[in-house]
Structures are given as structure tokens and as C-alpha cells.
Amino acid sequence: MDRIRAVQRRFPINADTGWAALLLLLCGWHVMVDPELRGVVAAATALVLGVIMSLAVALRRRSPEKVLLLALVVCVAQILVGFGPLTTLFAVFAAIATAASRGAPWAARLALLGGLATALLAAVVGAVSQPDPLRMAIGAAVWLSVPFTLSWALGNRARFRRRYRRQLDARAASQARLDATCRRAAQVTSRVEICREMYDITGHRLAGMVVQADAAGRVLDSSPERAGQALEAIAEAGHAAEGELRQVGVLLRRAE
Known part of the structure; x- marks a missing residue:
């Protein structure tokens, strides 16, 4: 039947x-x-x-x-x-x-x-x-x-x-749109958290690089070895920040 x-x-x-x-x-x-x-x-x-x-x-x-x-x-x-x-x-x-x-x-x-x-x-x-x-x-x-x-x-x-x-179909469509909106909101929130953490980490690294650069400038004439160590530390911190920024870019592109 x-x-x-x-x-x-x-x-x-x-x-x-x-x-x-x-x-x-x-x-x-x-x-x-x-x-x-x-x-x-x-x-x-x-x-x-x-x-x-x-x-x-x-x-x-x-x-x-x-x-x-x-x-x-x-x-x-x-x-x-x-x-x-x-x-x-x-x-x-x-x-x-x-x-x-x-x-x-x-x-x-x-x-x-x-x-x-x-x-x-x-x-x-x-x-x-x-x-x-x-x-x-x-x-x-x-x-x-x-x-x-x-x-x-x-x-x-x-x-x-x-x-x-028809009411059930409309309710299911509305629920699907709501779920999609919630997923997009969760993605946006996740991106904001990632950017915020990256901002904090990069800020700390930049602050350390500034301190190392000031120290290298002060001891450049009196102690070239210590100035070289400071410059190496600045370079390492810069490379580390660059790598972290690349990782963040990959995560953000995957979230899209």
C-alpha cells in the first residue's frame, strides 16, 4: 500500500x-x-x-x-x-x-x-x-x-x-541554517582566539628583540662578542616568530 x-x-x-x-x-x-x-x-x-x-x-x-x-x-x-x-x-x-x-x-x-x-x-x-x-x-x-x-x-x-x-521541512531547513550560523560563529571565535594568542606571543618576542637590540647597541664597542650573541638571539627570535606566523596562516586557511 x-x-x-x-x-x-x-x-x-x-x-x-x-x-x-x-x-x-x-x-x-x-x-x-x-x-x-x-x-x-x-x-x-x-x-x-x-x-x-x-x-x-x-x-x-x-x-x-x-x-x-x-x-x-x-x-x-x-x-x-x-x-x-x-x-x-x-x-x-x-x-x-x-x-x-x-x-x-x-x-x-x-x-x-x-x-x-x-x-x-x-x-x-x-x-x-x-x-x-x-x-x-x-x-x-x-x-x-x-x-x-x-x-x-x-x-x-x-x-x-x-x-x-512542509512544517517539518521548514523547521529542518531553519535548524540547518541555525547550525551553519553557529558553526561560522564558532570558526570566527576560534580565529579571534588564535589571533589574540599570536598577538601576545609575537608581542613578547618583539619586546625581547627590542631589549636584545638595546643591549647589543650598548656593548657593541666594549664587548663585540656579547653584541654578537645578542644579535644571534634577535635572529632566533625573529625566525621563531616568522615560523609561528606561518603556522597561524595555515590554521586560518584550513578554518576557511
């Missing part, structure tokens, strides 16, 4: 076309077995109704509002005239479910109210010729309203499930 639903979601038009073809076959079978539809005119009219409702099923996802109106009008006409294949009711159920699932808000409300009104009309028309019309009308109305209400409930459930999935 889940695979069928997945295929319907992935290929909605193809699935609807298959259901439409099945409905047309059922209408043709009903025309062949129903003695009231044996005449040429009656059979042709029933087949035309079957084709119209099958097309409605095939196009119900593209235009759920128009398909709903067409299905209700055809169903009411069949009830009032008392003629037509009963298999077209499946198209009415599909139109109601689709309008409740994908249609505009007014179409979703009309799907419920129109379905209940159609069931009530069918019950009243069918109970007129019965010996106890009121009792028969109430019983038939209750019995006929069940499939219409169930179709609407299934479509409305699909609408809320789709909204819930």
Missing part, C-alpha cells in the same frame, strides 16, 4: 489516468449488465457520462475546484433524472477527496457540504415512492452520507499531513 501511494505521489497524472481508465471500464461493464441501459440512446448517454467522469478523475489534481463542480453537477443531474451508471459515484468520491486535499478553502468546504447535500437529495428522491418516505429518507441519508463524509475526511487528512510535512 505504501508503494502504491509513493508511486501516486511521484507520478500523479499517470496514476490518475490509470484510475480513470478503470472507472471507464467499470462504466462499460455496468452498461452491459444493467437492463435499464440496454437501449442505444441509454447506453450511449451512460457511456458519455462515464467518459466525462473518467476525464474528471484524470484531471482532478490539475484543477480540483472545476472537477468538483463538474462531479457534483453530474451527480445531482443523475439523481434528479434517475438515469446513469452508478459507477460514476466513484468519480464523485475522488473529486471530493481531491478538493478537500488540494483545493482552495472554499472548495474544501463545498466538498463536504455538497457531498452531504447530494446524499440528502438522493435519499429524498429515492424515498418518495416508498411506503414510509420519511423513515426511508432518513435512513438512506445517513447511509449515503457515510462515503461522502469518509471521502472528504481522507482528503482533509491528506491536506493536514502535507502541511505537517
Whole structure:
């Protein structure tokens, strides 16, 4: 069942076309077995109704509002005239479910109210010729309203499930953006800490180099050896600072 639903979601038009073809076959079978539809005119009219409702099923996802109106009008006409294949009711159920699932808000409300009104009309028309019309009308109305209400409930459930999935997707996207922002903030904080530590280390080394340079300048004439040692210490400190700066540059480029 889940695979069928997945295929319907992935290929909605193809699935609807298959259901439409099945409905047309059922209408043709009903025309062949129903003695009231044996005449040429009656059979042709029933087949035309079957084709119209099958097309409605095939196009119900593209235009759920128009398909709903067409299905209700055809169903009411069949009830009032008392003629037509009963298999077209499946198209009415599909139109109601689709309008409740994908249609505009007014179409979703009309799907419920129109379905209940159609069931009530069918019950009243069918109970007129019965010996106890009121009792028969109430019983038939209750019995006929069940499939219409169930179709609407299934479509409305699909609408809320789709909204819930969109909310979950939006929440996941928002959480992903928040996580990305937190990661960037952590990277920026890490870079700031690295730069701050490098500033302190380099500052200490520069201060030591300045002290060594002052000392070398003072003892340059009196003690050239000590001046040379001071210059060597300055060179070592400079090389060490240069190496640390290179390491910091590599770390910052990796953080990018």
C-alpha cells in the first residue's frame, strides 16, 4: 500500500489516468449488465457520462475546484433524472477527496457540504415512492452520507499531513541554517582566539628583540662578542616568530 501511494505521489497524472481508465471500464461493464441501459440512446448517454467522469478523475489534481463542480453537477443531474451508471459515484468520491486535499478553502468546504447535500437529495428522491418516505429518507441519508463524509475526511487528512510535512521541512531547513550560523560563529571565535594568542606571543618576542637590540647597541664597542650573541638571539627570535606566523596562516586557511 505504501508503494502504491509513493508511486501516486511521484507520478500523479499517470496514476490518475490509470484510475480513470478503470472507472471507464467499470462504466462499460455496468452498461452491459444493467437492463435499464440496454437501449442505444441509454447506453450511449451512460457511456458519455462515464467518459466525462473518467476525464474528471484524470484531471482532478490539475484543477480540483472545476472537477468538483463538474462531479457534483453530474451527480445531482443523475439523481434528479434517475438515469446513469452508478459507477460514476466513484468519480464523485475522488473529486471530493481531491478538493478537500488540494483545493482552495472554499472548495474544501463545498466538498463536504455538497457531498452531504447530494446524499440528502438522493435519499429524498429515492424515498418518495416508498411506503414510509420519511423513515426511508432518513435512513438512506445517513447511509449515503457515510462515503461522502469518509471521502472528504481522507482528503482533509491528506491536506493536514502535507502541511505537517512542509512544517517539518521548514523547521529542518531553519535548524540547518541555525547550525551553519553557529558553526561560522564558532570558526570566527576560534580565529579571534588564535589571533589574540599570536598577538601576545609575537608581542613578547618583539619586546625581547627590542631589549636584545638595546643591549647589543650598548656593548657593541666594549664587548663585540656579547653584541654578537645578542644579535644571534634577535635572529632566533625573529625566525621563531616568522615560523609561528606561518603556522597561524595555515590554521586560518584550513578554518576557511
